[in-house]
Amino acid sequence: MSERTAWTVLGGRVIQPAPFCIAGILNLTPDSFSDGTGALPPLEKQLARAFAMLDELDAAGCGMLDLGAESTRPGSAPVPEDEELRRLMPVLHAVKARRPDALVSVDTCRAAVAAAALDAGAQIVNDVSACCRDAALTDVLAGRQPGYVLTHGGKEHFAGLMRMQPAAGVAPVVQLVRFFERELNRLVRAGLKEDRIVLDPGIGFGKTGEENWQILRDIEQLNTLGRPLYLGLSRKSLFGWLLDLPAGKRDTATQVVTALMAARGVPYHRVHDVTATARTLRMVGSCTPSPAAVPRNA
DSSP, X not given: OOTTTOEEOGGGOEEOOSSOXXXXXXXXXXXXXXXXXXXXXXXXXXXXXXXXXXXXXXXXXXXXXXXXXXXXXXTOOOOOHHHHHHXXXXXXXXXXXXXXXXXXXXXXXXXXXXXXXXXXXXXXXXXXXXXXXXXXXXXXXXXXXXXXXXXXSOOHHHHGGGOOOGGGTOOHHHHHHHHHHHHHHHHHHHTXXXXXXXXXXXXXXXXXXXHHHHHHHTGGGGGGGXXXXXXXXXXXXXXXXXXXXXXXXOHHHHHHHHXXXXXXXXXXXXXXXXXXXXXHHHHHHHHSOOGGGSOTTO
């Protein structure tokens, strides 16, 4: 296991990418940009999808189920806290009842939702707001020590705190390095252990199409921060911006860029299509030389 990719989550469990780890997206919302229909599916259908994805993640060899009960897409309306809990908790309880060992991440910005999910067996908090929406989330993280996805950009109602500043003449990836350095220091000072944190550059959040691609071109520069990288590229707007593709036609583009990022050292990938991504990452692992195999003068 590489120290650069290891991630410790709630209870001290260490995730060991082999060499990659997949986070399977399960939207418990009616308005997801990717698969929203305008109506929340019945609980039975949601559970069937959750159990099927758990089987896919098992076949992938290293993965987690990422449950989100409030859409984080740009333009989406926030939901009340009680509604987020109403959508999330029945699925989470059912998943942990069937599979107590399942690795589960909860996609939330709220302290109370994160605490309830951790009490119910989730091990990871995936927060697109970097604690900007609910400052009390920092206290939950410090007190409980879950795995934590620290994300840049967030939803537009708090993205102003994390937006790229093109007028500054500083490359987007350098702005990200500065943001992550500041937030890592803040979280560690508050009491969250650094080995609990992975870094998500927030592709598609608070960035132009060109800025998204600039960050991906310069992705290795984020390795200077010493924490693993976690990318959520699946069906994102950057593919629409570059290729003029609607959300439902972006799966091939997602797999291509996921492969490129994995080959450049990104170990954690948050996706909708677990099986296709597992195949993609197996191929990357099969054709990427190990560091020991690369000549020193290469």
